[in-house]
Amino acid sequence: MSLGHLCLVLHAHLPFVRHPEHEDFLEESWLREAILETYVPLLWVLEELADDDVDFRITLSLSPTLVAMLNDELLRLRFRRHLDRLCDLSEREVRRTKNLPELAETARLYRERFRRARRDYEERWHGDLAGAFRRLAESGRVELITCAATHGYLPLLRHNPAAVRAQIRVAVAEHAAVFGAPPRGLWLPECGYYPGLDRELGGADVRYTFLETHAIDHAASRPRYGVYAPLFCPSGVAAFGRDPESTKQVWSSKEGYPGHPDYREYYRDAGFDLELEALGECAHPLGIRRNVGIKYHRVTGATESKEPYVRAWALARAAEHARHFVGARQRQIEHLGAWMKRSPIVVAPYDAELFGHWWFEGPEWLGGVLRGAASGERVLGLITPSEYLAAHPINQVDTPSSSSWGYKGYSEMWINGKNDWIYPHLHEAADRMTELAEAFPNAAGVERRALDQAARELLLAQASDWAFIMSQGTVVPYAVRRTREHLSRFRRLATMVRAGVVDSEALEAIEAQDNLFPNLDYRVYRRDGASLRSVPRRSDTQPKA
Amino acid sequence: MALRVAAPDENELPDAYGRSRVALLPVDPYHVHAYWEVTPEDCLWAAEQLGEALETPRWVLRFYDVTFVTAFDVFVEVGARNWYVDLWSAEKSYFVELGLLAGDGFVAVCRSIPAETPRAGPSPSYDPKWATVSASPDAPVQAQPARDPELPPAAPELRVEAPREPQRDAPAQPPLRGVANAAPHRASSAARAEAPPSRSTSLVGSSSSGRPAG
Numbered sequence: 001m002s003l004g005h006l007c008l009v010l011h012a013h014l015p016f017v018r019h020p021e022h023e024d025f026l027e028e029s030w031l032r033e034a035i036l037e038t039y040v041p042l043l044w045v046l047e048e049l050a051d052d053d054v055d056f057r058i059t060l061s062l063s064p065t066l067v068a069m070l071n072d073e074l075l076r077l078r079f080r081r082h083l084d085r086l087c088d089l090s091e092r093e094v095r096r097t098k099n100l101p102e103l104a105e106t107a108r109l110y111r112e113r114f115r116r117a118r119r120d121y122e123e124r125w126h127g128d129l130a131g132a133f134r135r136l137a138e139s140g141r142v143e144l145i146t147c148a149a150t151h152g153y154l155p156l157l158r159h160n161p162a163a164v165r166a167q168i169r170v171a172v173a174e175h176a177a178v179f180g181a182p183p184r185g186l187w188l189p190e191c192g193y194y195p196g197l198d199r200e201l202g203g204a205d206v207r208y209t210f211l212e213t214h215a216i217d218h219a220a221s222r223p224r225y226g227v228y229a230p231l232f233c234p235s236g237v238a239a240f241g242r243d244p245e246s247t248k249q250v251w252s253s254k255e256g257y258p259g260h261p262d263y264r265e266y267y268r269d270a271g272f273d274l275e276l277e278a279l280g281e282c283a284h285p286l287g288i289r290r291n292v293g294i295k296y297h298r299v300t301g302a303t304e305s306k307e308p309y310v311r312a313w314a315l316a317r318a319a320e321h322a323r324h325f326v327g328a329r330q331r332q333i334e335h336l337g338a339w340m341k342r343s344p345i346v347v348a349p350y351d352a353e354l355f356g357h358w359w360f361e362g363p364e365w366l367g368g369v370l371r372g373a374a375s376g377e378r379v380l381g382l383i384t385p386s387e388y389l390a391a392h393p394i395n396q397v398d399t400p401s402s403s404s405w406g407y408k409g410y411s412e413m414w415i416n417g418k419n420d421w422i423y424p425h426l427h428e429a430a431d432r433m434t435e436l437a438e439a440f441p442n443a444a445g446v447e448r449r450a451l452d453q454a455a456r457e458l459l460l461a462q463a464s465d466w467a468f469i470m471s472q473g474t475v476v477p478y479a480v481r482r483t484r485e486h487l488s489r490f491r492r493l494a495t496m497v498r499a500g501v502v503d504s505e506a507l508e509a510i511e512a513q514d515n516l517f518p519n520l521d522y523r524v525y526r527r528d529g530a531s532l533r534s535v536p537r538r539s540d541t542q543p544k545a
Numbered sequence: 546m547a548l549r550v551a552a553p554d555e556n557e558l559p560d561a562y563g564r565s566r567v568a569l570l571p572v573d574p575y576h577v578h579a580y581w582e583v584t585p586e587d588c589l590w591a592a593e594q595l596g597e598a599l600e601t602p603r604w605v606l607r608f609y610d611v612t613f614v615t616a617f618d619v620f621v622e623v624g625a626r627n628w629y630v631d632l633w634s635a636e637k638s639y640f641v642e643l644g645l646l647a648g649d650g651f652v653a654v655c656r657s658i659p660a661e662t663p664r665a666g667p668s669p670s671y672d673p674k675w676a677t678v679s680a681s682p683d684a685p686v687q688a689q690p691a692r693d694p695e696l697p698p699a700a701p702e703l704r705v706e707a708p709r710e711p712q713r714d715a716p717a718q719p720p721l722r723g724v725a726n727a728a729p730h731r732a733s734s735a736a737r738a739e740a741p742p743s744r745s746t747s748l749v750g751s752s753s754s755g756r757p758a759g
Contacts, residue, residue: 235686341695396676411571484556
């Protein structure tokens with residue numbers, strides 16, 4: 001047994017961006033970019049480690065909206081088409097840069113990557129990336145967990161307990177259906193937590209979650225080991241706290257690794273640098289430029305004048321940074337081990353999309369960390385939360401503090417002057433959904449379908465992404481539109497059900513548009529959650545006769 | 546594919562839902578957000594209740610501090626329909642009433658459910674309690690009190706008759722031996738599926754709620 005543990009966690013999430021109504025919808029490219037730049041490279045790295053028989057461990061949260069999109073035939077088709085176009089573009093780029101020695105090698109790099117991605121997507125994974133992650137999980141090296149159904153920010157939905165319960169239970173049910181086993185852990189969207197939320201997790205048989213550092217440090221009774229051991233919430237759900245030190249080394253734009261001058265510069269993309277004609281179908285048909293993922297420059301420094309990318313330098317830097325990270329964790333664990341009378345666990349969670357998409361060399365860095373940490377150094381061992389809890393079944397019981405990992409550590413990012421208008425509508429809709437679930441306890445046929453779809457629309461409206469985008473001021477009209485659309489569809493469906501006249505043509509159109517969560521059961525919104533409860537609650541409510 | 550899910554103007558949201566209500570949402574330890582709707586009928590009703598007041602009635606959010614049973618008022622512009630309120634202390638539980646105030650007269654139109662603001666720093670309390678939760682996937686997620694793992698081991702078995710030291714953190718517990726049921730095992734789903742059914746359900750103890758099969 002090593003002196004201490006490193007628990008690496010990646011949280012992969014995208015909002016549901018599926019637009020069958022348009023041939024080429026700009027926001028759908030979020031998914032294509034994330035697949036090509038993050039999920040595929042992660043699979044490359046993790047599968048290579050597994051093929052090399054490296055006994056690594058990593059915990060991977062796949063949000064239910066992301067999994068729904070990975071499994072969607074239309075989006076798969078569109079991803080293939082996108083890959084074809086990129087392969088063509090990269091071929092043209094290789095020809096164009098033939099006599100530009102500073103760019104030629106990088107152009108060939110993209111051509112080989114895109115070709116490999118296309119080959120593996122078809123022949124190795126057969127379009128089923130969720131299945132590829134499931135196979136890694138079956139090897140015991142990857143622990144797959146879920147998130148809330150549509151990444152709802154739960155502290156601001158809590159006024160209606162059924163709204164929170166539905167976000168959790170729909171996620172758990174979908175995960176079990178896709179991956180063949182219920183998740184043992186759940187990533188709380190934005191680490192948003194409040195005392196009592198753990199009861200909803202425990203009620204869905206979720207055994208652990210992750211919280212921001214101060215959720216643990218500000219717990220009701222000061223935790224003996226800080227974030228270096230989990231707390232059991234009163235419900236029995238384990239809360240693992242984020243380690244600030246390993247966070248900063250990767251996340252920080254100033255001190256973090258990804259800002260190193262040798263790494264690829266994200267913000268110089270051929271989609272904006274090339275002539276529009278040269279981009280061909282990779283530009284939007286309306287002539288709107290967008291990232292194509294071919295980037296020829298490196299970070300260089302705090303300058304607008306970026307130098308050409310040199311792959312060999314970047315890879316050497318990623319290997320060096322991986323060694324540095326593992327070394328820093330070893331020293332950290334030695335330091336912690338000197339005062340803790342148990343094996344410390346250092347929990348390092350990151351957004352998955354940081355790796356590859358934002359930080360191009362991130363997957364290689366991660367591979368280096370996993371290889372280095374798994375290579376039998378006695379100080380440090382990789383672990384999953386489940387393994388830790390099995391090895392350390394006694395932990396401090398405490399009530400973590402309300403918190404998030406967002407700006408300022410609480411809820412301000414998701415409720416401020418730019419987005420607070422959504423909450424009266426979201427809360428009203430959740431209350432209406434609960435009323436419907438109570439009023440129609442045994443709906444069948446088209447009525448049942450309308451109620452299930454109403455629940456999907458409510459969940460989609462609750463996605464934290466929309467409030468976040470409104471705060472950040474990026475694609476605000478899209479976020480506003482999505483919020484309004486889902487709430488409006490919800491209202492139309494609710495009105496139909498109430499009136500006893502479901503327009504099946506309209507229902508079919510909405511079902512075809514927002515086609516996620518096939519296993520959803522609207523009765524999850526009943527006040528007592530009785531019909532779907534897996535564990536009896538220790539509350540005072542009597543089951544309804 | 547010509548899917549027509551909604552015409553653009555069908556996505557307008559209602560300005561009001563026709564029901565007076567107020568909601569309180571914590572933003573951080575020192576800020577809360579309140580939003581409300583007051584129907585015209587309730588506006589009239591509240592004014593009537595106040596009768597002929599000497600002062601012009603004003604709308605207030607009356608904050609009730611559940612923790613210390615105190616209250617304070619925040620004047621608001623009722624037409625704004627939402628307000629951010631700065632607070633001077635953290636870790637409180639409040640509910641608010643939205644109402645009309647004139648002199649000593651206050652007429653509440655609606656009341657929020659309680660909202661708790663977070664703690665702003667480490668707790669002054671250090672009183673560690675310990676628990677165990679069976680790691681078996683078949684066992685319910687339930688914490689059972691356990692002994693502080695840093696305490697010296699319990700008295701050896703040879704001295705079974707010796708009175709045990711009262712354990713401050715672990716009153717009247719099932720035997721700790723039950724913890725052995727949570728022996729380390731690999732976390733692969735295959736290994737989980739093969740794990741024998743946990744015997745630790747006996748640790749559920751006094752809970753009357755048996756767990757349904759499946």
